[in-house]
Amino acid sequence: MAAQTSAKEARMDASKIEGVAKIGIECKKDADFPKWYKQVLTRSEMLDYYDVSGCYILRPWAYRIWQEIQKYIDHEIEELGVENSYFPMFIPAKNLEKEKEHIEGFAAEVAWVTKAGNNNLHEPLAIRPTSETAMYPYYAEWVRSHRDLPLRLNQWCSVVRWEFKNPQPFIRNREFLWQEGHTAFATKAEADLEVQQILETYRQVYEDLLAVPVIKGVKSDKEKFAGGLYTTSLEGYIPTTGRGIQAATSHSLGQNFAKMFGISFEDPRGPLDGEVRPALFAWQNSWGFSTRSLGIMVMVHGDDKGLVLPPRVAAVQVVIIPCGLNAKASDEDRLSVEQSVANVLIQLKKAGVRAKVDDRDNYSAGYKFNHWELRGVPVRLELGPKDVKNHQIMAARRDNGAKTTLHQATLVSEVRDLLETIQRDMFNRAREIRDANIVFIEEWKDFVPVLDKKQLCLIPWCETSDCEDEIKEKSSRSGLAATEVQDEKAPSMGAKSLCIPMEQPVHKKLIKGETKCVSCGKDARRWALFGRSY
Numbered sequence: 001m002a003a004q005t006s007a008k009e010a011r012m013d014a015s016k017i018e019g020v021a022k023i024g025i026e027c028k029k030d031a032d033f034p035k036w037y038k039q040v041l042t043r044s045e046m047l048d049y050y051d052v053s054g055c056y057i058l059r060p061w062a063y064r065i066w067q068e069i070q071k072y073i074d075h076e077i078e079e080l081g082v083e084n085s086y087f088p089m090f091i092p093a094k095n096l097e098k099e100k101e102h103i104e105g106f107a108a109e110v111a112w113v114t115k116a117g118n119n120n121l122h123e124p125l126a127i128r129p130t131s132e133t134a135m136y137p138y139y140a141e142w143v144r145s146h147r148d149l150p151l152r153l154n155q156w157c158s159v160v161r162w163e164f165k166n167p168q169p170f171i172r173n174r175e176f177l178w179q180e181g182h183t184a185f186a187t188k189a190e191a192d193l194e195v196q197q198i199l200e201t202y203r204q205v206y207e208d209l210l211a212v213p214v215i216k217g218v219k220s221d222k223e224k225f226a227g228g229l230y231t232t233s234l235e236g237y238i239p240t241t242g243r244g245i246q247a248a249t250s251h252s253l254g255q256n257f258a259k260m261f262g263i264s265f266e267d268p269r270g271p272l273d274g275e276v277r278p279a280l281f282a283w284q285n286s287w288g289f290s291t292r293s294l295g296i297m298v299m300v301h302g303d304d305k306g307l308v309l310p311p312r313v314a315a316v317q318v319v320i321i322p323c324g325l326n327a328k329a330s331d332e333d334r335l336s337v338e339q340s341v342a343n344v345l346i347q348l349k350k351a352g353v354r355a356k357v358d359d360r361d362n363y364s365a366g367y368k369f370n371h372w373e374l375r376g377v378p379v380r381l382e383l384g385p386k387d388v389k390n391h392q393i394m395a396a397r398r399d400n401g402a403k404t405t406l407h408q409a410t411l412v413s414e415v416r417d418l419l420e421t422i423q424r425d426m427f428n429r430a431r432e433i434r435d436a437n438i439v440f441i442e443e444w445k446d447f448v449p450v451l452d453k454k455q456l457c458l459i460p461w462c463e464t465s466d467c468e469d470e471i472k473e474k475s476s477r478s479g480l481a482a483t484e485v486q487d488e489k490a491p492s493m494g495a496k497s498l499c500i501p502m503e504q505p506v507h508k509k510l511i512k513g514e515t516k517c518v519s520c521g522k523d524a525r526r527w528a529l530f531g532r533s534y
Helices: 002-015 033-043 060-080 100-109 132-142 188-209 256-261 292-301 331-350 365-374 385-389 408-436 444-452 465-476 479-483
Strands: 047-049 056-058 090-092 111-116 119-127 151-160 175-185 215-218 230-238 243-254 283-290 318-322 355-357 379-383 392-397 403-407 438-440 456-461 496-501 526-531
Touching (some): 056 060, 132 256, 230 496, 243 292, 283 292, 318 331, 331 355, 331 379, 331 408, 379 408, 392 408
Antiparallel strands (some): 047 056, 090 119, 111 119, 243 283, 379 392, 496 526
């Protein structure tokens, strides 16, 4: 009951005050980021709070973005030979407990079903936090020969992780949507190649669709997937809070799960000296991309007016608003505007532009401007009687507010060019801000001050787990972090390793035996990205 009350209060606080629905954003992004984020999501109608804490309703405005992401990922992975499938959400306890290191990594997050109606279940059922242990017993049945490999399946589903005290929409949900790919190969080389191919697909989604810059990297041993061989990831940056955020992951599982679940195949080389060779274990990967991406997009691009949506994923790319039709407007002017607006809509839709007309007669043009700005529509077209006569139309960009006059004769090509320009500018602007806030740190005395400036630290690092623990502990009790209240699953106050970038700095090469780790003084192996994080 407490969780339900909390969720209801949060929903009411986000959208209403004293019973009156609010339509604007009442706080500045830089002044009260949590409140701003909540208001943007609810008042733009992307999301609503549900009566279970940590669970949220994705409204059509958000779900359409998720569908664009689904469409893109599906196309890319199908080209790689991955097929879509679906496995049940319930996992028998015996399956989940089979792989000890894996279950220890998820133990605190697992939600259990122990009762059906009035009867206790003979065996508790876990609601999937991830599906390795649901899928791999069946992989063991399906793989017998090297001819059965590669086995490459993906599923779009929801998962449940119930471990934290402070949920945050999209960023840390108890239930969230994602895709999870699970693949098996005969060789490590094939598996390693796929890890990189999937990570590149995820990068394209963030940078080419969502206009969010990300860094490709490898996780430290401490941060890698529980039970896996190594983890690659995309790391984002939220400028307003100065925190890094894990955006997506592609894991090499090695042969650990294959050995636990018996995913093996006959050696294709046949008998040796008349003796049957031992079976070979498959090399496996798992990889996932979730609705966390929507939250990252909102945090990076949103402003004090609300959402700013990248054109390639926006449910509505262009909104057309009739203007200049006051009470004194003639019937002839009204008819000419209506006909012109209808013609513009037809042209844009025929060209594949997601366009909409706002012809509500109970709201002023100014109200409609604010309405669609809040929802982040990339382009607003304003069309009045004078525009019709002059064969032109006014276009306003949501991302920077710039206005320009378009010609009706070349409208479609101009709108298309404008949408591409907005998409490109949004990414470049976000990347410039991100790059300006990654600081090379070569002495510990500079580490915490940079964190306190809401920046990330790129440091020479020894890559040991003890040093990583030490960095987090030292940065937790220094600077601003020392005065903040921490929750184990809320944004981290101490710095953690975000990733070891795959593209190492070329202008600051480490010298073997000379370059030392910033924290412990041991020989540094690579540059690593550290920061406070979500």
